[in-house]
Amino acid sequence: MATTTKTDNAMSVLENELGTAIVASGIGAAVLGILVVLNDAYAAVNGMLVWVKPVGALSGKTGISVIAFLASWAILHFTMRGRSVKLDTMLIVGGILLAVGILLTFPPVFEVFVDMLKGGE
Amino acid sequence: MQITSREFWTLTHGMFFGAMYLLAFGGGFAGLYSLRPQFITAEGISERLMRLRWGTVVMAALVWLTVIVGTYVVYPWYRAAPPETVDKATQSEQLREYPRYWLLAGESTAAWHTFGMEFKEHVAWIAPLLATIVAFVVVRHGDELTKNEHARRIVIGLFILSFALAGIAGLLGALITKAAPVV
Numbered sequence: 288m289a290t291t292t293k294t295d296n297a298m299s300v301l302e303n304e305l306g307t308a309i310v311a312s313g314i315g316a317a318v319l320g321i322l323v324v325l326n327d328a329y330a331a332v333n334g335m336l337v338w339v340k341p342v343g344a345l346s347g348k349t350g351i352s353v354i355a356f357l358a359s360w361a362i363l364h365f366t367m368r369g370r371s372v373k374l375d376t377m378l379i380v381g382g383i384l385l386a387v388g389i390l391l392t393f394p395p396v397f398e399v400f401v402d403m404l405k406g407g408e
Numbered sequence: 409m410q411i412t413s414r415e416f417w418t419l420t421h422g423m424f425f426g427a428m429y430l431l432a433f434g435g436g437f438a439g440l441y442s443l444r445p446q447f448i449t450a451e452g453i454s455e456r457l458m459r460l461r462w463g464t465v466v467m468a469a470l471v472w473l474t475v476i477v478g479t480y481v482v483y484p485w486y487r488a489a490p491p492e493t494v495d496k497a498t499q500s501e502q503l504r505e506y507p508r509y510w511l512l513a514g515e516s517t518a519a520w521h522t523f524g525m526e527f528k529e530h531v532a533w534i535a536p537l538l539a540t541i542v543a544f545v546v547v548r549h550g551d552e553l554t555k556n557e558h559a560r561r562i563v564i565g566l567f568i569l570s571f572a573l574a575g576i577a578g579l580l581g582a583l584i585t586k587a588a589p590v591v
Binding site: 294297298300301302304305308309311312315316319320323339341342343345346348349352353356360374378385388389392393394395 | 475479480483484487488522523526527529530531533534537538540541544545548549551552553555556558559562563566569573
């Protein structure tokens with residue numbers, strides 16, 4: 288019985304940590320995608336994202352997305368620890384965020400949103 | 409047979425760090441796929457796990473190095489603006505030193521930047537996020553992955569996605585460099 292419980296605990300920790308990691312990577316990707324759109328839509332945002340001048344706004348976009356990934360991972364990892372969360376639920380959430388991020392880096396997609404935002408001005 | 413320092417760093421970014429990451433994928437995939445008790449003995453799993461742990465960590469390091477060198481070393485040369493005296497609307501020999509502007513100056517080449525580089529420079533950065541979480545899970549939970557097929561399939565899926573995104577970025581990078589090399 289004790290062995291089974293130990294194995295179950297180990298599996299639970301694996302699924303918990305895998306799930307939180309997937310959501311964190313999705314957050315990082317989604318933040319990047321959103322920043323790609325906002326950077327092209329608003330000159331003020333572009334100005335704020337130039338962290339390293341020779342690199343331009345790409346430095347801020349990727350810098351913020353990496354910070355978002357690491358920060359959300361740390362927060363999720365420690366706050367979700369010991370909680371019973373379904374891996375598949377986290378996979379769906381993380382998967383949707385990843386899809387949003389990847390799609391918003393695709394020029395034919397992000398240009399539509401940029402035009403929408405600019406058209407609303 | 410000489411290469412400039414810019415060509416050296418472009419090669420380091422694409423043909424060394426990037427290519428090594430893509431080449432290592434096959435071994436990593438085979439290792440993760442075969443991590444099943446029914447395929448190999450307990451000793452075999454133990455031996456394979458050690459290689460997988462090292463392998464996934466090295467792969468994550470490689471893809472981080474690829475995007476960092478690409479963004480902070482090569483990309484500034486690609487996007488540098490020519491002086492006012494150079495006509496930005498004509499694909500002259502002078503403008504060739506400024507790849508981004510050279511590509512944009514031609515109707516048949518502009519899409520290499522507006523689509524190719526605009527996509528590659530962003531999507532590439534998602535690959536290291538995924539490679540990092542794969543390495544994390546393999547290092548911390550390699551033993552449990554052998555017993556949890558569902559979790560292992562998810563890890564394999566993340567690994568494949570990371571490879572696919574890096575592959576797209578690598579392919580676009582190779583084609584853009586062919587059209588407008590950083591010299």
